[in-house]
Amino acid sequence: MIYYNKNKKVILSMLLIMLNITFLFAQTIIEGNVxxxxxxRSLKDVTLTLENETHSNNKQVVVSNDKGEFLFNVDFPKGTYLLTVSAINYETKKNRIFINEDKKIRIDFVLTPINLEYF
Incomplete structure (x- = not known):
């Protein structure tokens, strides 16, 4: 009987640890157009970088497709993230996103061309 109770406590403890870990992460989809x-017109080959402001090792990079669409499927710890949008000959845009729950986020970006004048 004592052996059974120890196993029960170990299994219960492991389940609680696994449950706590899942609450630390959020499965979030971030999508939009550029x-x-x-x-x-839609912009293709735009680089979008999503990076955790606290832990720089949590980083994901995607590139917009021919229709200007992008998609992040994020399984990062909950927190504040910086989404940077950059393309050659366009101004860079940055947005802060707070990920705290499983959800779908839609963000569209409008990039302004850099005025390239030669003297």
């Missing part, structure tokens, strides 16, 4: 401010 378009050009002047032409209102």
């Amino acid at each position: 378009i050009d401010f002047q032409t209102n």
